[in-house]
Amino acid sequence: MKKYHNWRGFLTIVSALLFLSIWPLMAFYSYGKNETDGGDSFLITGVLFLIILLIFTPVLFIRFKKKVDAKNAYLTLPEQNAPATVLNKSEKVVGDKYSTGTVFYITFEMPDGERKNFQVIHDKYATIEKDDVGTLIYKEGNGFLFFVDFKRKPNKDQ
Template identity: 60%
Template sequence: MKKHHNWGGIIIVLSVLLIYALLTGFVVWGSFNKGWIVFEIVFLPLVIPITVICFKGLSRRTAAKNAFITLPEQTAETMVVNKSKKVVGSRYTTGTVFYITFEMPDGERKNFQVIHDRYATIEKDDVGTLIYKEGNGFSFFIDFKRKPNKDQ
């Protein structure tokens, strides 16, 4: 199984370090005037935290991809107990995230993010087989196969 690596985060860190090293070299060798020393003093405290935040975000995304690849699929006979959606976005763009809550055989409820097509086709009180992946703090909805209704 191919695992994903956080090349984006590594490239960001190396780029920032290279820029910082070049600026430091130019200042030390006298290629720039004293104004660049002030720039460098401001540059370091601002860019390093931003780089760390970007690296952590990319690392989390990479961890989620690796978890999805490596976790085994699990199945359970479940019932749909709730459907919900949340509008997310900013001032200029919005989107909707869809969630379905399933009740497991032991009474535990699990909430999964699903795509719109699955949200539209699965109804509350449906009973069937839930296929999902879970572990390492991640939960992934794979599929839900509805049992045929006895009334039909």
């Protein structure tokens, strides 16, 4: 399967960083040209901006790389099927004072006793009930664990 590369996002970040790096270069170039035009304050602003740029650039690239790695893992890992029982369902409210959201988790237990906890979307969370038995379809490897689907076995009582 083809690996996912977000070249447009990568080029946008690189071009923005190159554009923003012009400011400190202008500050260094203009320093000392004319002492009456406030070159010192322009230089200080340029140095502070450069320090901020050097701090945030690696952070942006690390976050970008993590997202690309997760997408590549999801696309390239094979699907695995296993019989499983829904052991637990839980919710976690995340956010700050401006916005909040809910993250949904379902824990499955395999026949050998191994438990796997997956983050799922609301639709799956709402349709899967505790103690449901069925086939769990997931992707696992390279430190990633992805929920794909859960096929419930029909209940014999119905």
